[in-house]
Amino acid sequence: MANKLVSDMCLPPHLAHLLAARRLTTAKALALLDERVRLGGGGRLATTLCGLDEALGGGIPLGKLTEVVGPSGIGKTQFCLKLALLATLPECYGGLNGRVVYIDTESKFSSRRMIEICQKSFPQIFRQEGLAQKMAGRILVMRPASLSDFTKSLEQMKVTLLQNDVKLLIVDSVAAFMSSENERGTTGFTQHPLRWALSFLKSIAELTRIPVVVSNQVRSQSNDDGYHYSFEVKRMGDGDGAERLESHLVAALGIQWAHAVTIRLVFESHSGQRFIKVAKSPMSPAVAFPFIVESSGITLLNDEGIDVSGPEITSIRCQESGIKQCT
Numbered sequence: 001m002a003n004k005l006v007s008d009m010c011l012p013p014h015l016a017h018l019l020a021a022r023r024l025t026t027a028k029a030l031a032l033l034d035e036r037v038r039l040g041g042g043g044r045l046a047t048t049l050c051g052l053d054e055a056l057g058g059g060i061p062l063g064k065l066t067e068v069v070g071p072s073g074i075g076k077t078q079f080c081l082k083l084a085l086l087a088t089l090p091e092c093y094g095g096l097n098g099r100v101v102y103i104d105t106e107s108k109f110s111s112r113r114m115i116e117i118c119q120k121s122f123p124q125i126f127r128q129e130g131l132a133q134k135m136a137g138r139i140l141v142m143r144p145a146s147l148s149d150f151t152k153s154l155e156q157m158k159v160t161l162l163q164n165d166v167k168l169l170i171v172d173s174v175a176a177f178m179s180s181e182n183e184r185g186t187t188g189f190t191q192h193p194l195r196w197a198l199s200f201l202k203s204i205a206e207l208t209r210i211p212v213v214v215s216n217q218v219r220s221q222s223n224d225d226g227y228h229y230s231f232e233v234k235r236m237g238d239g240d241g242a243e244r245l246e247s248h249l250v251a252a253l254g255i256q257w258a259h260a261v262t263i264r265l266v267f268e269s270h271s272g273q274r275f276i277k278v279a280k281s282p283m284s285p286a287v288a289f290p291f292i293v294e295s296s297g298i299t300l301l302n303d304e305g306i307d308v309s310g311p312e313i314t315s316i317r318c319q320e321s322g323i324k325q326c327t
């Protein structure tokens, strides 16, 4: 049954298209459909970026790990700030009406910027006395000074999240802990401590049923401004033989990480334009949305999305003079 072809199943055209876009050709795809149903339409944090929400089946899934990855200066923190804001919003505004734990490893969190995004996106909230302050007070910002601090704070996290009605956990970003020493595994841990932390994050998401969003920066040794990163590991037997593509990111975070992430949003730039690409998602088509960052935060230039195919799905492009060069 698992090997029955999707093309023999008389599925509605839009579903057949989705499955084809993800190269899901057998009944295994139906199991993924069940997963989507199980998550349910309400089990999401809407990003309010309409095209992206539609592609993700309503937004960022609860109980799963979402990775936001891209070069420096592209807009990952802007996206995280917006998500944090949205999670605190009352449900009537599409929010989760909860608290947020924001692990800010690079001191990039800015309450001033968040208020600006809120003012521009939801001016009506500022008209309700005390609501903006109430929402701001719902975000707990933690600044671990080291990987060891980070792992310690995670160990206490499950209880904190459950006790405090936390509806979103953000780690912005894990790149801060990817020192060359950690990458070489010389810290004396039998398992890389960052990998431990990341698999722990996955278990936190599953236990607490909240969305866990982790930002991750790609770095290049190259001075070229147009290059590719492959971040998925090519599995043995996929396509052309037993070749394995171990990219910089996989080397730093491990193959487990590549698989632990349910949703991967790649922020990239090329041809003078920034894009959010749905690079990994169980049921979404691989699409990219052009975006800009403005005072109200990230805005999509269109909600249709551009189909992405071939190696573009598993690469990250950084080619824009207007943003900081990846280092």
Ligand SMILES: Nc1ncnc2c1ncn2[C@@H]1O[C@H](COP(=O)(O)OP(=O)(O)OP(=O)(O)O)[C@@H](O)[C@H]1O
Binding pocket: 070, 071, 072, 073, 074, 075, 076, 077, 078, 079, 106, 108, 113, 116, 217, 293, 294, 295, 296, 323
């Ligand atoms: N108030 C604002 N109005 C318009 N654009 C802004 C505003 N604040 C920040 N930006 C834009 O957001 C971008 C920086 O985004 P962000 O800090 O999210 O990058 P990042 O991807 O998190 O980078 P890094 O990996 O280095 O932390 C810049 O291009 C900047 O111009």
